[in-house]
Amino acid sequence: MRLARHLPVTTLAAAIAISSHAQAQTEITVATVNNNDMVIMQSLTEAFEEAHPDITLDWVVLEENVLRQRMTTDIATGGGQFDVMTIGTYEVPIWAERGWLSPLDNLPEDYNEDDLLASVRDGLSLDGTLHALPFYAESSMMYYRQDLFDKAGIEMSEQPTWEEVREWAGELHGSEEGLAGICLRGKPGWGENMAFVSTLVNTYGGRWFDEEWNPELNSEAWVNAIQFYVDLLNDYGPPGASSNGFNENLALFARGNCAMWVDATSAAGKLYDGNESDVADSLGFAPAPIAETPKGSHWLWSWALAIPASSEKQEAALEFITWATSEDYIELVGETEGWTSVPPGTRESTYANEQYTEAAPFADFVLKAIQETDPNDSTLEPNPYVGVQTVNIPEFQSIGTQVGQTIAAALTGDTTVEQALDNAQRATERTMQRAGYIER
Amino acid sequence: MTTLSSKTAAPRSVSGWRSPQAKRAFLTILGWSVALVIFFPIFWMILTGFKTESAAIADPTLIFSPTLESYQEVQERSGYARFALNSVAVAFGSTFLALLIAIPSAYAMAFLPTKRTKGTLLWMLSTKMLPSVGVLVPIYLIFRDVGLLDTRTGLIIVYTLMNLPIVVWMLYTFFKDMPKDILEAGRMDGASTLQEVMFLLLPLTLPGIASTGLLSVILSWNEAFWSLNLTTSNAAPLTAYIASFSSPEGLFWAKLSAASTMAIAPILILGWMTQKQMVRGLTFGAVK
Numbered sequence: 153m154r155l156a157r158h159l160p161v162t163t164l165a166a167a168i169a170i171s172s173h174a175q176a177q178t179e180i181t182v183a184t185v186n187n188n189d190m191v192i193m194q195s196l197t198e199a200f201e202e203a204h205p206d207i208t209l210d211w212v213v214l215e216e217n218v219l220r221q222r223m224t225t226d227i228a229t230g231g232g233q234f235d236v237m238t239i240g241t242y243e244v245p246i247w248a249e250r251g252w253l254s255p256l257d258n259l260p261e262d263y264n265e266d267d268l269l270a271s272v273r274d275g276l277s278l279d280g281t282l283h284a285l286p287f288y289a290e291s292s293m294m295y296y297r298q299d300l301f302d303k304a305g306i307e308m309s310e311q312p313t314w315e316e317v318r319e320w321a322g323e324l325h326g327s328e329e330g331l332a333g334i335c336l337r338g339k340p341g342w343g344e345n346m347a348f349v350s351t352l353v354n355t356y357g358g359r360w361f362d363e364e365w366n367p368e369l370n371s372e373a374w375v376n377a378i379q380f381y382v383d384l385l386n387d388y389g390p391p392g393a394s395s396n397g398f399n400e401n402l403a404l405f406a407r408g409n410c411a412m413w414v415d416a417t418s419a420a421g422k423l424y425d426g427n428e429s430d431v432a433d434s435l436g437f438a439p440a441p442i443a444e445t446p447k448g449s450h451w452l453w454s455w456a457l458a459i460p461a462s463s464e465k466q467e468a469a470l471e472f473i474t475w476a477t478s479e480d481y482i483e484l485v486g487e488t489e490g491w492t493s494v495p496p497g498t499r500e501s502t503y504a505n506e507q508y509t510e511a512a513p514f515a516d517f518v519l520k521a522i523q524e525t526d527p528n529d530s531t532l533e534p535n536p537y538v539g540v541q542t543v544n545i546p547e548f549q550s551i552g553t554q555v556g557q558t559i560a561a562a563l564t565g566d567t568t569v570e571q572a573l574d575n576a577q578r579a580t581e582r583t584m585q586r587a588g589y590i591e592r
Numbered sequence: 593m594t595t596l597s598s599k600t601a602a603p604r605s606v607s608g609w610r611s612p613q614a615k616r617a618f619l620t621i622l623g624w625s626v627a628l629v630i631f632f633p634i635f636w637m638i639l640t641g642f643k644t645e646s647a648a649i650a651d652p653t654l655i656f657s658p659t660l661e662s663y664q665e666v667q668e669r670s671g672y673a674r675f676a677l678n679s680v681a682v683a684f685g686s687t688f689l690a691l692l693i694a695i696p697s698a699y700a701m702a703f704l705p706t707k708r709t710k711g712t713l714l715w716m717l718s719t720k721m722l723p724s725v726g727v728l729v730p731i732y733l734i735f736r737d738v739g740l741l742d743t744r745t746g747l748i749i750v751y752t753l754m755n756l757p758i759v760v761w762m763l764y765t766f767f768k769d770m771p772k773d774i775l776e777a778g779r780m781d782g783a784s785t786l787q788e789v790m791f792l793l794l795p796l797t798l799p800g801i802a803s804t805g806l807l808s809v810i811l812s813w814n815e816a817f818w819s820l821n822l823t824t825s826n827a828a829p830l831t832a833y834i835a836s837f838s839s840p841e842g843l844f845w846a847k848l849s850a851a852s853t854m855a856i857a858p859i860l861i862l863g864w865m866t867q868k869q870m871v872r873g874l875t876f877g878a879v880k
Contacts, residue, residue: 181824186839191669212824213670213836222821229729231736233824343840398841403649418841428646428843 178468180235183212207468227252232462235469241275242542248283254459256282285477289454289497290418291521298436312441321388324411333388335410339397340560342552350541353377354448359531365589367580370573379569394563420514421492448530451541640849648846662850679829683812686751690759698763716757744827751812766800799872813859830855
C-alpha cells in the first residue's frame with residue numbers, strides 16, 4: 153500500500169532527475185570524412201565523453217565531396233545542422249572571410265597553441281586568428297622500393313630531380329612482372345591529379361596566375377611540366393594511369409607494383425604497416441623531386457576541425473575540437489592504436505616524442521617537408537594567391553577540376569598537351585572574367 | 593497427296609531455326625544474358641564484400657578465400673539498425689502518403705476527364721525533368737524555417753512529392769483500362785463515389801496499385817540526393833549509411849560493398865518475394 157502510494161511520487165522524481173540529466177547533456181554533431189585518422193577519432197568517442205560527461209558526440213560521416221557540398225549548403229543557409237566540421241586548408245580562409253566560421257581566439261591556455269607547426273597554423277588563420285584547429289597535416293614526398301634500387305645499383309640522391317626520376321623509372325620499369333617505373337596521380341579532380349600537377353608546375357617554374365590574375369596555363373613552364381608528366385606516365389607508368397588517384401596508387405605501391413611513387417606523406421604510416429603493405433621492409437623515402445626550382449615542389453594540406461558560426465553549441469564544440477587536436481589526444485592515440493597511427497604534422501611536440509620518432513622513421517622527413525612549404529611564396533615568379541597545390545579562391549574548385557580533366561585527356565592521348573593547355577587557358581580565362589578578377 | 597506433302601514438310605520446319613523450340617531456346621538465352629548483365633554488378637558487389645581490402649582492388653578473380661572481416665568492421669563502426677529503420681519508415685511512409693493523394697487524383701483524371709487533364713498529366717511528369725539540385729536551396733531554407741531538417745517527416749514529404757507524378761501516371765493508366773460499365777453498374781445499385789472507389793475500383797485494380805506501391809518503395813529506398821542533403825543523423829537512411837564508407841584516403845571497397853549489400857538486402861528480398869505481383873501489375877492491361 154505504502155509503495156503504491158509513493159510510486160507516482162517516486163516515478164515523478166525519477167522522471168525529473170532523468171530529464172534534468174538529459175537537459176544538462178549537450179549533443180554536438182560532428183561532420184567528418186572516412187579517413188583512417190577520423191575513424192580512430194570516432195572510436196575514441198567514449199574517452200571524450202568520459203572526460204566530458206556533459207557532452208555527447210553524434211557523428212555524421214560522408215564522402216569528401218558530398219560532405220563539402222553538404223556543409224556548404226548548411227553553412228551558407230545558416231541551417232545549423234553541424235556543430236563541428238572537418239574541412240581543409242583550402243576552405244578555411246575562404247569560409248572564414250565570409251564569416252561562416254567562429255574565430256578561435258579564446259583557446260584555453262593548456263591548449264598550447266604555440267606548439268602547432270607554424271606553416272599549418274598560418275594556413276588555418278585569417279588575419280592572424282585561427283579559424284580551425286589542425287587534426288592532421290601532410291605534405292608530399294617520394295616513396296621508392298629500396299630493394300629494386302639496390303639490385304639495379306641506383307643510389308637515391310638527397311634531393312632527387314625529375315630528370316633523375318625519369319632515368320631511374322626507365323631502368324626499373326618492367327624489371328619485375330607488372331612493375332611500373334613510377335606511379336603518379338592521373339584521376340581528374342582539383343584534389344586528385346591537380347594537387348600533384350600543381351607542385352610539378354611550381355617546380356618547373358610555372359604558376360597558375362600572374363600578379364594581375366591572368367591565367368598562365370599555356371606558358372612554357374606549364375607545357376614543359378605537363379609534357380614531362382604525360383611522357384613519364386605513358387612510358388613508365390602503370391596501365392590506366394589516368395584513372396589512378398591516391399587510393400589506387402597506394403594499393404599499387406603497397407602490392408609492389410611501383411618502383412617509385414610521389415604522393416602524400418600521410419601514406420607513410422600505411423606503407424610501413426606490414427599488415428597493409430607488402431613493401432614495408434623495403435620502403436625508402438626521399439623529398440619530392442625538383443626541376444627548375446625547389447619552390448612549391450611539395451604541397452601542404454591539413455584536415456582541420458572548425459566550428460560553424462551557425463552552431464548554437466559553440467562552447468561544447470570548442471571543448472571537443474581542443475580535445476581532438478591536443479597533445480593529450482595524440483598521446484592517447486599513440487598508446488591505444490600504436491605510434492604510427494597518431495595524427496601527424498600538427499605539433500612540434502609530436503616530433504619531439506621519442507616513442508613516435510622511433511616507430512616512424514619517416515617522421516623527420518614529414519616534419520621538414522611541412523616546415524619548408526610556404527603557401528604565401530610557392531612559385532618562382534611572384535603570384536597574387538595563397539596556396540601551394542591550390543589557389544585559395546572560391547573559383548578554384550571548378551577551375552582545378554576542369555583543368556584536371558583536360559590534362560587527363562592529354563594523358564590518355566585524346567588531345568595533345570598544347571591543345572589541352574590551350575583549352576584549359578581559355579576556360580580559366582572565362583571563369584576569371586565572369587568572377588570579375590580580370591576584364592572581359 | 594496433301595497428307596504426304598504435309599508429312600514431309602513438317603520435320604523440316606521443326607528442325608529449322610524458326611521452330612518454336614529454337615525460338616524458345618533463343619529467347620531463353622537472350623533473357624538469361626540480359627538478366628546476368630543486369631545482375632552482374634550486384635553479384636560483384638556481394639562478392640567484394642567477402643574479400644579483404646587488398647583483394648578487393650587486386651586483379652579481378654572469382655577464386656579467393658572469403659572473409660567476414662568487412663562485415664565485422666561495418667557492424668562495429670555504425671548502427672545499421674538505426675539507418676535501416678529510417679529507410680523503412682521513410683520508404684513506406686512516403687509510399688502510403690503518395691498513394692493516398694494519387695488514388696483520388698488518378699480516379700478523377702481517368703473517369704472524369706476535362707479538356708485539361710492530358711495537359712495536367714504532362715505538366716506533372718515534366719516536374720520530374722527538373723534537376724533536383726535546382727530546388728535544393730529553396731527546400732533547404734523552407735525546411736530550416738519549419739524545423740523539418742533531419743526529420744523523417746521532412747524526408748517523407750520530399751519523397752512523396754518526388755514520386756507523386758509517377759504514381760499518379762501509373763494509377764491513371766491502370767484505372768483507365770478498367771471497364772467503366774462496372775463502375776456504372778455500381779452507381780446504378782446506389783454506391784457513393786467513396787464506395788465505388790473502395791469496393792469496386794481498388795479491389796479490381798489491386799495488382800496495379802500493389803506494383804505502383806512497390807515501385808514507389810524501391811525509388812524511395814534508393815534515393816540518395818535528398819537523403820544526403822536533408823538529413824544529418826536522426827533521420828539518415830541507408831543511403832547515407834553507404835556514403836559514410838567511401839574514403840578519399842585508404843582502401844574502402846570491401847567495406848563499402850559489405851555496407852551496400854546490407855543496405856540493399858531488405859529491398860532485394862522484398863522485390864524477390866513480390867516479383868510475381870510486380871510483373872502482373874506492370875503488364876496489367878498491356879495486351880489489348
